[in-house]
Amino acid sequence: MQTTLSERASQLPRAAEAESILRTCVHCGFCNATCPTYQLLGDELDGPRGRIYLIKQVLEGNDVTQKTQQHLDRCLSCRNCETTCPSGVDYHNLLDIGRAVVDAAVPRPLGQRLLREGLRQTVPHPDLFKSLINGGQVFRALLPDSLQSKLPRSAYPAKPRPMTLRERQVLMLEGCVQPSLSPNTNAAAARVLDRLGISVIASREAGCCGAVDYHLDAQAAGLDRARRNIDAWWPSLEKGAEAIVQTASGCGAFIKDYGHLLASDPAYADKAKKVSALARDLVEVLRDEPLEQLGIHASQRLAFHCPCTLQHGQKLGGAVEALLTRLGFNLTSVPDGHLCCGSAGTYSLTQPELSRQLRDNKLDALESGHPEVIVTANIGCQSHLDGAGRTPVRHWIELVEANLP
Template identity: 55%
Template sequence: MKTDLIPHYKDSPEGQDAEAILRSCVHCGFCNATCPTYQELNDERDGPRGRIYLIKQLLEGGEVTEKTRTHLDRCLTCRSCETTCPSGVQYGRLIDFGRAEVEKKLDRPLNQKLMRWALRQVLPYPKRFGPLLKAGQVLRPIMPEAIKAKMPPKRQANSPWPAERHDRVMLALAGCAQPSTTPNTNIATARVLDKLGITLVEESKAGCCGAVSYHLGAHDEGLDFMRRNIDAWWPAVEAGVEAIVMTASGCGAMVQDYGYALRHDAIYSEKAHKISALTKDISEILSAEDLTQLAINNTPGSTSSGKVAVHCPCTLQHAMKQSGVVEDILQRAGIELTKTKDAHLCCGSAGTYSILQPEMSQKLLSNKLEALTLGQPDRIVTSNVGCQLHLESKAKVPVQHWIELLDN
């Protein structure tokens, strides 16, 4: 794609990176075939190719309007287009850049600004999010139906974290929402790895991965979260930790991109690339291990019995490139999987998308649940806390993280 950037962007490292991505696009349109919003709206501007042109227009000094922002806001950043693209266009990085620039150029209505500010002030902070969630769960009976549906049920940690006793050590990210909403996910992961001779450790000083702020256009704020995590993890990295294990693929996709996000930071660039290289989803870790050491209980009534439908989050299959890995692990463990369809399409969770774009999010949720329940599963499993909470808000069967099936 030919470009003619204005000097403000042409002379900046970020603008040059964006131009390189633009130039890799041959505007073939294959991306639209796998874009969830294009499939629903049939509007060129609500597909990757159209959004690329909108960002190109911005970089070339064209007018940025409310319509520009609307079409960029509607993007899920699912990155399904990246998997489809024959030219390898790094669309996710371009849309993040474009959104951040639009935030600088176009003032939002007050209600939108307040909502986005509130999300950035609450979600990344477990000590704020946790108490607010508990209050909401208590008041759930008197809340409007729309809020009730999004309120996750109370869950308690049902097993102890195993003791540190192995030579092989890996780090885990506790995350923002996961400790309060699905506390058993990391515990189950630690217990499974313990059986495989691996000690899993959470670094208490590590916090939000930075995705909430970064994807909402607050790049400097997101980068600060990234730097804090690098500082928290670095002593363990220097001590030779084997990997940084992610149990929420949304966080995993972000941490694997630390090297790119901090590429122009003279102090953190090298460390960020090392952190990204060490970061792996738990499925990638287990796929390389001998799972015969796990005694899976598939007897009727156990937590691993019955038919299971697997939902592979967009961040796992399109960003982390681990499509089909969870299914392979579960089949190796003797768990019966059901047929699904349209696995490449987003469930509509997409971080804060389900809050900021509720109408489109609910359409995609209904489509995804229909696709997941084709084989009448007894449960649905996924790899990301946001997808888990979103799916269970309407699912008629239990929804959980797949790692819990291996912890019994």
């Protein structure tokens, strides 16, 4: 795509990257065929190709409007288009660059600003978030349905974690909302890893991966969180920790981008590159281990929802399905498994109507094979799908751990 950046845009820190990405796009439109919002709305500007044109116009010096911002806001950042694109357009990085420019130029309405700032001040803070969830459970009956659906409907308390320190050790990102919404997930992961001779070591100083801030108009704050995590993990990595394990694929996709996002930071570029290289989704660790020694003989009928951040962001589509099949679980077929469920981080709160439509479509597909349980690999997807009150939704590692002898 022929592009001539404006003088102002050419001064942006990522100007060369944006221009390179824009020139990669060949206008084919294949991306629209797999874009969830384009399928729902049928508007060219609510598909990847249209959004690329909008960003191109902004970077070439054209006027920026609230309409531009709205079309970019509607993007789920699911990266389905990247999987589809024959030209390898790095869409999500272009979107991040474009959103930063648009958000700096177009003030949001007060309600949107309050919502986004409120999310930034609560979601990345586990203790505060837990207090809100506990309070919500107490007053659940008084809350509107839209808020009730955000609360866990089933309580699966965390089982005790192993105390033995193994020779092989990994770090694990505990996460922001997962300890409150699904407290047993990380404990289950630690118990399964322990059976395979791998210990999870604590890193108390590590916090939110930074994705919430980064995708809510606060990219600098998101990168600061990334730097703090690198500092928190670095001593253990120097002592030989094998990997940084994530049980939430959304966090994993963002951590794997640290190296790219901090490449121009002389103090952190090399460390960020190493951290990204050592970041592993849980399935990447387990699939290479002798799972047969776990002694699992499962036969439950499951439907697996593969999160966008796992299949499109981390290119691990099919990995969890293969592992669960290897362990004996009976996986149902899921039509249109490539499509987003509508969770997309905070999207279910910032774009509730579109998010709800995508969730209901996804549940129809997941339930078409009549599973006993739906499993997934990201807390956002898990909470969003389970909030519909239909087939129970859990993290896949909990089902594996529950079947340990």
